[in-house]
Amino acid sequence: MTTQASSFVELRRQLHQIPEPGFQEFKTQAVLLERIAALPQEHLEVRTWRTGILVRVKGTAPRRTFGYRADMDALPIEENTSYPFRSQHPGYMHACGHDLHMAIGMGVLSAFAKQPMSDDLVLVFQPAEEGPGGALPMLGSQELQGMMPDQMVALHIAPEYPVGTIATKPGILFANTSELFIDLTGKGGHAAFPHQANDMVVAAAQLVGQLQTIVARNINPLDSVVVTIGKIEGGTKQNIIAEKARLEGTIRTMSIDTMRRVKARIEALVSGLETAFDCKASIDYGSNYCQVYNNPAVTEEFMNFVRTDGAMNLIECTEAMTGEDFGYFLERIPGFMFWLGVDTPYGLHHASIEPNDQAVDPAIEVIVRYLRWKSAQ
Numbered sequence: 511m512t513t514q515a516s517s518f519v520e521l522r523r524q525l526h527q528i529p530e531p532g533f534q535e536f537k538t539q540a541v542l543l544e545r546i547a548a549l550p551q552e553h554l555e556v557r558t559w560r561t562g563i564l565v566r567v568k569g570t571a572p573r574r575t576f577g578y579r580a581d582m583d584a585l586p587i588e589e590n591t592s593y594p595f596r597s598q599h600p601g602y603m604h605a606c607g608h609d610l611h612m613a614i615g616m617g618v619l620s621a622f623a624k625q626p627m628s629d630d631l632v633l634v635f636q637p638a639e640e641g642p643g644g645a646l647p648m649l650g651s652q653e654l655q656g657m658m659p660d661q662m663v664a665l666h667i668a669p670e671y672p673v674g675t676i677a678t679k680p681g682i683l684f685a686n687t688s689e690l691f692i693d694l695t696g697k698g699g700h701a702a703f704p705h706q707a708n709d710m711v712v713a714a715a716q717l718v719g720q721l722q723t724i725v726a727r728n729i730n731p732l733d734s735v736v737v738t739i740g741k742i743e744g745g746t747k748q749n750i751i752a753e754k755a756r757l758e759g760t761i762r763t764m765s766i767d768t769m770r771r772v773k774a775r776i777e778a779l780v781s782g783l784e785t786a787f788d789c790k791a792s793i794d795y796g797s798n799y800c801q802v803y804n805n806p807a808v809t810e811e812f813m814n815f816v817r818t819d820g821a822m823n824l825i826e827c828t829e830a831m832t833g834e835d836f837g838y839f840l841e842r843i844p845g846f847m848f849w850l851g852v853d854t855p856y857g858l859h860h861a862s863i864e865p866n867d868q869a870v871d872p873a874i875e876v877i878v879r880y881l882r883w884k885s886a887q
């Protein structure tokens with residue numbers, strides 16, 4: 511879609527071309543800061559935190575602070591879209607919609623910079639959502655102190671819904687997550703003498719199969735768990751037995767208790783593998799995100815607002831096994847996250863995902879109307 515782009519759609523397309531991984535969003539930060547500098551400055555207070563940005567828009571008679579968060583980082587994916595504005599950074603792509611999230615955030619910020627509401631607004635541009643997680647350290651930062659919102663909102667694009675759709679629910683929306691890194695060390699050797707070596711490619715292959723038994727055999731079928739291995743590395747050449755292998759994955763659960771159970775099973779299987787293959791194994795759980803829990807009262811109020819407002823179609827959705835470190839904001843601050851329809855056949859994290867950015871302007875407008883309405887309460 512390249513017809514008649516609004517200023518915020520243009521921004522989305524500009525950001526789409528410069529995808530950067532977590533805590534390396536330098537160009538992204540510079541583009542956003544330049545846009546912020548072009549806004550009327552009299553009500554703004556701008557701070558940076560690492561590669562993130564915090565902007566307070568002072569209200570006309572503030573009683574509260576409303577927060578809006580947009581994440582900034584991209585994924586290590588080689589883009590395969592038909593976009594004329596595709597990624598200029600080989601091996602990186604905005605495949606999770608953070609380019610749209612930031613453009614919508616900038617639209618919300620622009621509206622209030624030009625015409626503040628009575629309460630304060632804090633726009634949070636947050637790095638490193640895909641990993642290692644920017645929300646938790648940002649929440650503990652000096653820069654956010656004194657700007658802490660009383661209520662938080664964020665959105666995530668949803669490929670499966672048409673443009674003009676908002677989907678959310680009270681209570682749990684996204685899962686608890688834990689990254690998973692398993693390193694295996696055996697004994698390398700000549701491909702022709704397997705009895706003199708200890709092959710970590712075979713061990714890794716077995717472990718991938720065994721890990722699938724956790725969901726199938728150890729978890730109550732009425733509970734929901736994901737164990738995904740997204741990457742395997744091992745060996746150096748086709749005729750050398752691999753001394754080392756590494757598995758990288760993620761665990762998703764609906765409760766902390768189940769997360770503990772899954773990790774205990776992984777540890778038991780890995781320990782068994784060490785015995786079975788006479789190898790050494792180590793497990794690293796990387797970064798962990800808490801669930802995204804939508805405050806029921808605030809979410810229901812928002813859902814009623816969207817129904818009454820009538821500009822967008824509201825769907826009460828079910829929870830998903832996605833993760834989001836926005837959960838850490840919601841752990842401390844009442845608020846909610848919602849899905850925004852962008853109507854594309856490819857899913858999140860797919861190299862061919864082409865979110866329809868005609869969703870950007872209606873999203874800005876509904877969020878601005880909602881915040882003005884809330885501030886008038």
Ligand SMILES: CC(=O)N[C@@H](CCC[C@H](N)C(=O)O)C(=O)O
Nearest residue numbers: 640641687688689760832833834
């Ligand atoms: C919305 C979304 O896709 N979020 C990511 C969050 C990743 C968390 C962490 N790096 C992990 O992989 O566990 C997701 O994959 O759900």
